[in-house]
Amino acid sequence: MSAEFSKGAPASSFAGAAPKAVRIVVDCMGGDHGPVVTLPACRAFLDKHPQAEIVLVGTEAALSAAAGWDRCTRVVATEVVTMDDAVEVALRKKRDSSMRVALQQVKDGASTGVLACVSAGNTGALMAVARYLLKTLDGIDRPAIATVLPNRHDGYTTVLDLGANVDCTPEHLLQFAVMGSALVTAVDGKAEPLVGLLNIGEEAIKGSDTIKRAGELLRAAGEAGQIRFHGNVEGNDIFKGTVDVVVCDGFVGNVLLKTSEGLASMLSDFIKQEFTRGPLAKLAALVALPVLKRFKHRVDPRRYNGAALLGLRGLVFKSHGSADAYAFEMALTRAYEAASHGLVDRVHDKIVPTLKSMPGAPAESAA
């Protein structure tokens, strides 16, 4: 497996880097647009973050555009995981894909100095290869995908899981709570993020047996000081900003994310349609343009791009496949913040005592 690296620039080319440098590897081929989007994003990101270093992974032809960039190394990979490739193809066939070579750089962090990977590739493939190469942290049964959604406080709410796990036990939901808290602390600097359990009512008696039992575990973890637990929250609390972290299973998380994306996109198209319906509406649009632009910026989903794959022995961030350069740069920034603040160590340091303090719920007993 390590033979792949012989094709790329040696990692030791970074040997003289400043001690505070934060090195991130980028799968340049992933996403709907590949290097056309990822390379300009990397350039813009490097220009804004003087302590950042980037390892670009992609085909030789694609990477030629980045020749001579400062704080940037190129590693050649001969294959590309497409957005339609089955997980098995990414895992067993395309062993020299840009995605896999990039993740291997994280695994070999001790020698490569790489702290995090960013890819806009196929989510299922990215999760499978990341899990295979990096493995999960002690105490974590399953990795989770966490993203952020904007809220009324002009901040954002972190939601997990978003589709990695369709069936979750109460223990998994507790692990998600701990991982989500560590993410918010690392990326946003909030010392004690508030966690809510997504349910269909605020009362503790609501929901399925799994949710009720998860509520008990989260309450116990809250009382033991492992997390700060608010209690149950409902779907609208995500946008109210009632809590910093909302925990749910991957099925529910995926549905709520796609429902929100679909609704926001419909409303935005309706606004456009109404402001182009005839000459008077177009005149109104002209007058209202600065206001509409401010509104658009405020809810721009590109600002929230970059989902974290949590619970692995290494940092991996997933960009939306359809991301443009601005959105991909935001994903790079989130990865940079998480890497700068030691997210993996934070999750590890939190999860072990949390699970130990729950005699009724050792991770080993989870199905």
Added chain:
Amino acid sequence: MSAEFSKGAPASSFAGAAPKAVRIVVDCMGGDHGPVVTLPACRAFLDKHPQAEIVLVGTEAALSAAAGWDRCTRVVATEVVTMDDAVEVALRKKRDSSMRVALQQVKDGASTGVLACVSAGNTGALMAVARYLLKTLDGIDRPAIATVLPNRHDGYTTVLDLGANVDCTPEHLLQFAVMGSALVTAVDGKAEPLVGLLNIGEEAIKGSDTIKRAGELLRAAGEAGQIRFHGNVEGNDIFKGTVDVVVCDGFVGNVLLKTSEGLASMLSDFIKQEFTRGPLAKLAALVALPVLKRFKHRVDPRRYNGAALLGLRGLVFKSHGSADAYAFEMALTRAYEAASHGLVDRVHDKIVPTLKSMPGAPAESAA
């Protein structure tokens, strides 16, 4: 139980009504505002529907405002189920509540002539009392709550279940598909509504075991001509209008509904904030007012008010608790359409052959 009716006007006061009259009973006390909202809504509804008749149920004082209304009878109930009352209170204690008396009028439809009930009261209580009094149809294990959400075609998508059932078997999801189809046919006149199964991907291999098995049942029902099955849909398909009916369990449905409400409300407040931020923005708002009004009307949630409680031996519609008179009138209109087109019979006529045609899934075997 039938003693309650002795307090009200005799149902026979409608004896001379035209044969095509559609009689609806209204729980005037339900919701956040009670008669202040429900009575004006009933009046506006009656004025627009010359064949409608209404039975108002409420306290004597509340109903006095409707004295002398044409096509309207008043039935007194001495108690009111509050929005905070536990299900047990509504079911066992408040036996003379306006909610219960109204539902009893549906049960006694043969003598009262009432075809449907509309209430803005506590959802849990309404479902429990309706189920207790009316019972479920043959072949239906559990009633479901169905509502509509607007879509890009300026039509709407029916979604069920919305919270009545947190754990669903594949058989329940099949029953929801049949009931949802019957609802769309009765209310919108669509002969063969297209049904989608909510999942986290379009491929049949996605989702939990329950969802996969439900997909098989729905596919078989589609092939047998019992429903028109599209296949899996994702959260964003609700607003795309990919299908007429989206089927999911009550936990997922409740989360997606509340998430959508929360997002829409946040975006609408953001628009308001941006258009009132300083004198220039206010001027722009003035110029853009007709456009903003058209947009607001297009996505006005009040137009979609009125969830159907399906699978019961009688029609019950639930209005949002916070509904104003316009929204409550929309719920009355939906109930009127469903009653006019024999929704209960349609569900019954569809569900029995559908379940019989599935040798692998008799309703009796459902957990």
